[in-house]
Amino acid sequence: MALPPSFLDELRARTPLAALIGRRAKLTRSGRDWKGCCPFHNEKSPSFYVYADHYHCFGCGAHGDAIGFVMQTQNAGFMEAVESLAAEAGLEVPRASPEAVAAERRRADLHEVLALAAKSFQARLATSEGRPALDYLLRRGLTDETIRRFGLGYSGGGRGALAADLARESVEPRQLVEAGLMKQAEDGRLIDLFFGRVMFPIRDPRGSVISFGGRIMGDGQPKYLNGPETALFSKRRTLYGLDLAKPELARRGKQGGPGRRQGLVVVEGYMDVIALSQVGFPAVAPLGTAITTEQMDALWQVDERPVFCFDGDSAGRKAGRRAIGLALPLLTPERSLGIVVLPQGEDPDSVVGKRGRQGMAEELQRDDLGSAIYGLIKDEVGPLSPEGWAQLRNRLDETARTIPDRALADTYRAALRDRWYQDRRQASGAFPGMPRAGGGGFAPGRKGAAPRPVPIGPRPHMSPQSRDAERGRVLLAILLTHPQLLPDLEEAFEMLDLPEPLAQLRDALRTWLEPHPVLDSETLNAHLRRLGYDTIVSAVLEARPLPACAMPDAAPADAAAHWWQIYGFMRGPHIEADLKVAERDFVTEPTEANQRRLIALKESWDRVRRGDMDATP
Numbered sequence: 001m002a003l004p005p006s007f008l009d010e011l012r013a014r015t016p017l018a019a020l021i022g023r024r025a026k027l028t029r030s031g032r033d034w035k036g037c038c039p040f041h042n043e044k045s046p047s048f049y050v051y052a053d054h055y056h057c058f059g060c061g062a063h064g065d066a067i068g069f070v071m072q073t074q075n076a077g078f079m080e081a082v083e084s085l086a087a088e089a090g091l092e093v094p095r096a097s098p099e100a101v102a103a104e105r106r107r108a109d110l111h112e113v114l115a116l117a118a119k120s121f122q123a124r125l126a127t128s129e130g131r132p133a134l135d136y137l138l139r140r141g142l143t144d145e146t147i148r149r150f151g152l153g154y155s156g157g158g159r160g161a162l163a164a165d166l167a168r169e170s171v172e173p174r175q176l177v178e179a180g181l182m183k184q185a186e187d188g189r190l191i192d193l194f195f196g197r198v199m200f201p202i203r204d205p206r207g208s209v210i211s212f213g214g215r216i217m218g219d220g221q222p223k224y225l226n227g228p229e230t231a232l233f234s235k236r237r238t239l240y241g242l243d244l245a246k247p248e249l250a251r252r253g254k255q256g257g258p259g260r261r262q263g264l265v266v267v268e269g270y271m272d273v274i275a276l277s278q279v280g281f282p283a284v285a286p287l288g289t290a291i292t293t294e295q296m297d298a299l300w301q302v303d304e305r306p307v308f309c310f311d312g313d314s315a316g317r318k319a320g321r322r323a324i325g326l327a328l329p330l331l332t333p334e335r336s337l338g339i340v341v342l343p344q345g346e347d348p349d350s351v352v353g354k355r356g357r358q359g360m361a362e363e364l365q366r367d368d369l370g371s372a373i374y375g376l377i378k379d380e381v382g383p384l385s386p387e388g389w390a391q392l393r394n395r396l397d398e399t400a401r402t403i404p405d406r407a408l409a410d411t412y413r414a415a416l417r418d419r420w421y422q423d424r425r426q427a428s429g430a431f432p433g434m435p436r437a438g439g440g441g442f443a444p445g446r447k448g449a450a451p452r453p454v455p456i457g458p459r460p461h462m463s464p465q466s467r468d469a470e471r472g473r474v475l476l477a478i479l480l481t482h483p484q485l486l487p488d489l490e491e492a493f494e495m496l497d498l499p500e501p502l503a504q505l506r507d508a509l510r511t512w513l514e515p516h517p518v519l520d521s522e523t524l525n526a527h528l529r530r531l532g533y534d535t536i537v538s539a540v541l542e543a544r545p546l547p548a549c550a551m552p553d554a555a556p557a558d559a560a561a562h563w564w565q566i567y568g569f570m571r572g573p574h575i576e577a578d579l580k581v582a583e584r585d586f587v588t589e590p591t592e593a594n595q596r597r598l599i600a601l602k603e604s605w606d607r608v609r610r611g612d613m614d615a616t617p
Helices: 005-013 017-021 066-074 078-089 098-125 131-139 144-149 161-167 173-178 242-256 270-278 293-302 314-330 348-364 369-381 386-401 406-426 464-481 483-493 502-513 521-530 534-542 556-588 592-609
Strands: 027-030 033-036 048-050 055-057 182-184 190-192 197-203 209-216 224-226 307-310 338-341
Touching (some): 017 048, 066 078, 098 161, 098 197, 161 190, 173 182, 173 190, 209 270, 293 314, 307 348, 314 338, 314 369, 369 406, 386 406, 464 502, 464 521, 464 534, 483 556, 521 534, 556 592
Antiparallel strands (some): 027 033, 033 048, 182 190, 197 209
């Protein structure tokens, strides 16, 4: 018997083509694809390319999919090749039982019914009855060619219109129910599922109609309605527009040369897909639900880095967070994604309508995944109090940890932490009673500017700037000799505006802390010197004598107390806000560490009020 197309699609999806062909031919990466010397004819320079779902030799013309490759290389018949691949993929080949034969016949019947329904809807759109629907599509900026290409139609405004049309083709109401076009009312009558709606055929990757979506004409609800699950249609496995986007991506790849990065855009609705496609962006959309694992796999089959584009409203941002939550656990160095959240009140259709293709291209250039993760999570956390900043950092760390590839997870975690620290420094004046620390490179109007280098060598008379540089040197020396203090002091240390090269060494300490739960001074200093920080470390530890609190034999508790006292001097008039935070933390958690911090900051605050800030502790 003929095997069900759904089974063959599943088999191909579960068979990585590059891995299969790589057993017979040496392949190397070529962008998102693979290339090598053709296994079917002798050649010295590679002309054989392997794509997500097929291979092609530009020398001898060999072409096919996974099943075809096994047939050609193993001299196997079709069923033999299918059974071999199915065994590797863990699939059971459907057998020719009476039930299987009947199920396949029903699916074939449903395909025919849905194809006839599509023709009926398209024909009605061209009648006087369908004129309001056609006018609606034209007002939305669609061309006649686009309407034809997507097979758009009109369901008719009255009940029973479709059943009457298809009765002439011997289609029974029972078949319309199985196809998801009619439903049974509470009183037992069969009624149309779609009426008074613009109709959008939903097609499988081969272009066969498997269901419909409809948009109501007017103000009724629901505005959009999708067909129900059927033997042919599964919402979680289907992407609207994939049948048109997939060949377009393949065509562009051939025009641009093998290995050219593809540009699949994932949007939220029918009209977004159609509007983008009309101006040259291959696009797809899930069907009224959040993106699923099966849909992610289908996306990665045609593009290793699809770009998700979400509407600029609360629903769009919520959809973005859901997509991140689903996609990150599936991420690998070879399979990623981009995310763009449009400006408030915009969607892809409106951007194209107002700014054309160039405007949409500009928006899609903002497709950095790390920036999207940070922005969407920060937006959800809301107004950032000190507790909010801590919550944001924890959420960012948790999000990065969902990536299974350790190296990739560490890369994203470091990038998100860098963004958090940068934002935190810039917003240090945003808390009530906590103005921005003065003088740093992140002051308004100087974002990203490097602080003026301040020498930390000995000087007979210290200016305020060099005094703060010396205090910063002592703080770093304490942490280099007592790195076990880093977890408790890290956040406060980030509040200080240090001159270079001290700020550079502080960043290196932060990066080292993240993957090292065991804090050891000897290991830390050896690591920093191996990374090229030898001169800076030597300047911190050896340029001038250090106070006793920065020496290796100092008690950690004394070192921490002195660290907080020096920190208070460097914060100057802003220490009052730090003191309030320390008081609150001690009330919440009356630990010895919080007590030492509170006492040290109080002593510093007293000296600040007395005007005794020039003394270097």
